[in-house]
Amino acid sequence: MPNIQSLKQDIYKGMSSRLSVIFYIILCLEVGLVLTFLPWVHVLPFLPSFGLSDWGDNYFLVYAAHKTGLMGMQRAVSSGWVRGAVTGLGLLNLGIAFWEIAHFGQTVRAMQSEINKTALAPKKDAAQAATTPAHLSHHERRDDTGDDSFE
Secondary structure, eight states: OOOHHHHHHHHHHHHHHHHHHHHHHHHHHHHHHHHHHGGGTTTSTTSOOTTOOOGGGOHHHHHHHHHHTOTHHHHHHTSHHHHHHHHHHHHHHHHHHHHHHHTHHHHHHHHHHHHHHHHHSOOOOHHHHHHSOOOOOOOOOTTOOSOOOOO
């Protein structure tokens, strides 16, 4: 008959793997949505602004441009090319999230097998690791004269 403690540990390991994958999916979805729509909040009229200013008039961007003296940075960041690149990263995050949703069971099994590998691996003793000799060079330094006296 299996031990109750071992059953509880298996349930906790499975649950932690599932929750880790779920939180990763939520993170990818949130980052993907923000990066996809944030650059276009004031450009597309059907998107709500949520009190945000324009992508190119960001306070921190203006501050960084003035502090570094790179006034063209604000113009470059507000260009459509950079907005498109940021949107592409957002779409990539959304793609990763949907892939993880489609392959949820496979990812959880992979995480559980990694947890089982690390749990079954032999643990190294810290005392054994300290007794192994370090391979250090026996050569003297160039500025070492061999004279240990202080002048």
